[in-house]
Amino acid sequence: MGTISYKCPSCGAELRWDGRSETLTCDFCGSTFSPDDLAVENQIIDSHAGAQGEVRDDGGGLFSYTCPACGAELVTDGTTAADRCPYCDNNVVHSDRVSGDFLPEFVIPFKVTKKDAENAFREHYKKKLLVPGKFRSESRISEIKGVYVPFWLFSGDACGDVEFNAENSRTWTDGKYRITETDHYRLYRSGRLEYENVPFDGSSKADDVYMEAVEPFRYGEAVPFSPAYLSGFLADKYDVYHTDGAPRVRDRVENSLVSLIRGTVSGYDSVSPYTKNVSVRQYTPRYVMMPVWMLSTEFKGKIYRFAMNGQTGKFVGEAPVDPGKFAAWLLGLTAVFSAVFTAIYYFISM
Ligand SMILES: [Zn+2]
Numbered sequence: 001m002g003t004i005s006y007k008c009p010s011c012g013a014e015l016r017w018d019g020r021s022e023t024l025t026c027d028f029c030g031s032t033f034s035p036d037d038l039a040v041e042n043q044i045i046d047s048h049a050g051a052q053g054e055v056r057d058d059g060g061g062l063f064s065y066t067c068p069a070c071g072a073e074l075v076t077d078g079t080t081a082a083d084r085c086p087y088c089d090n091n092v093v094h095s096d097r098v099s100g101d102f103l104p105e106f107v108i109p110f111k112v113t114k115k116d117a118e119n120a121f122r123e124h125y126k127k128k129l130l131v132p133g134k135f136r137s138e139s140r141i142s143e144i145k146g147v148y149v150p151f152w153l154f155s156g157d158a159c160g161d162v163e164f165n166a167e168n169s170r171t172w173t174d175g176k177y178r179i180t181e182t183d184h185y186r187l188y189r190s191g192r193l194e195y196e197n198v199p200f201d202g203s204s205k206a207d208d209v210y211m212e213a214v215e216p217f218r219y220g221e222a223v224p225f226s227p228a229y230l231s232g233f234l235a236d237k238y239d240v241y242h243t244d245g246a247p248r249v250r251d252r253v254e255n256s257l258v259s260l261i262r263g264t265v266s267g268y269d270s271v272s273p274y275t276k277n278v279s280v281r282q283y284t285p286r287y288v289m290m291p292v293w294m295l296s297t298e299f300k301g302k303i304y305r306f307a308m309n310g311q312t313g314k315f316v317g318e319a320p321v322d323p324g325k326f327a328a329w330l331l332g333l334t335a336v337f338s339a340v341f342t343a344i345y346y347f348i349s350m
């Protein structure tokens, strides 16, 4: 087991992935490299500079390792694939956690920079009307981390038969009788769909709600994996197996197929599914790393969390609601409603 730190071949300073230029960048001398350039050269630099660290199992799910740059003794958990030395800020990739069974097939590199993420956070809260003014004016970010989250991407196909009960009713009056006539139908439909890249996050640490909220990613821009992309970010290897995600993905696909089939039924007053028989086929899923910025901020003793898609910039999260502003907003709504009612009443009474 070992660690890799990417050193600049020109000056020996450390390299980090820069989303804007899409290169590994040396902040010290300004040199830039593609991950391919580094694959060979960096190995040499590593062994010469002794930058290859050792990782030891401490038991209890913890591992200790020596920072290749400053020699500090550091502790990590069993799933961390990339992190940063808190003493010297050196970026470390744990090579054993992105190889063998844990080798991702693809990675979507970060495109959105840390600065972009910080600006998006501020812009987002400038626009929120119900957020307390103090929160917006301060909007300090207490923590911001770029994380590569391990994902399983499922593809396959599904086919199924669905039966629906449907009704059409009409009502008329005949003398003193009010007559309702209802026609009942049993409808049969069948359909088939192919699906591609339905994601399931493979990290128990990542919040599933946030991970689904930052979807979709543009999978067409995924590139073959190289550990160099992880430099300067945090990363985890998967600890949730694809077999655990399969039932959830099967449900998502089944629901999509049933609602597509349901979309072909029209011209009835009411429709409800009666029986469904859907079979979903799944190919072996692909293992990929996806970029997510995680931000958090503290306001009045409570932590608020946000996430941003590191490729598309889609921003999600929660914010405190100002009770005073909320009340004013409700009052405003009531005022509008009563104004509308008054106007209607006025028209009626005319
Ligand atoms: Zn350099």
Ligand SMILES: [Zn+2]
Binding pocket: 067, 068, 069, 070, 071, 072, 085, 086, 087, 088, 089, 090
């Ligand atoms: Zn260090």
